[in-house]
Amino acid sequence: MIRIGVLGLQGAFREHIRSVEASGAEGIIIKRVEQLNDIDGLIIPGGESTTMRRLIDKYEFLEPLRQFGKQGKPIFGTCAGMILLASEIAGFDHHHLGLMDIKVERNAFGRQRESFEADLDIKGVAEAYNAVFIRAPYILETGAGVDVLASYNDRIVLAQQGQYLACAFHPELTDDHRLTAHFVTMVEESKKTLAS
């Protein structure tokens, strides 16, 4: 069975476990670096990126997370997790993991739109996908190898680059598991490739 970890330092990690299990994989909450050896793919949840970064440093996760991605293992960053994956954050002079070639802006939909829902068409994955946005970032720019999978009001809110997937919304908060199922498929495929 495919085993998917959810980084459990801060944020909405329990809901992701439910969504992973509804998508036919085993979900494991990751609280210690050694646990990264036991999983085939990782979800970095929403929450607060600055708080999560502080905890990543405190528990010495930064390099092990980078190595996890560089081995070719899939990582799905959702909301704050997308900010953690990005190579550039507007208005900041440093990134966190810097694994994905995207420039993001934090809290980018403005105060009047703290949280909202929207129906998205996700290229190759789902139509009328019910997306929940909470103090959401969006993607301002993408590098050459990045495939844009969904936009909302001309803002990029979902993109993929090889084994990396990043979305601005919270796929774990509804019963629509189609995007998590897409990530599970990515992990299945990478597991076959990495084994051969």
Ligand code: GLN
């Ligand atoms: N605004 C948060 C941040 O900058 C992200 C919000 C979320 O993950 N729901 O980290």
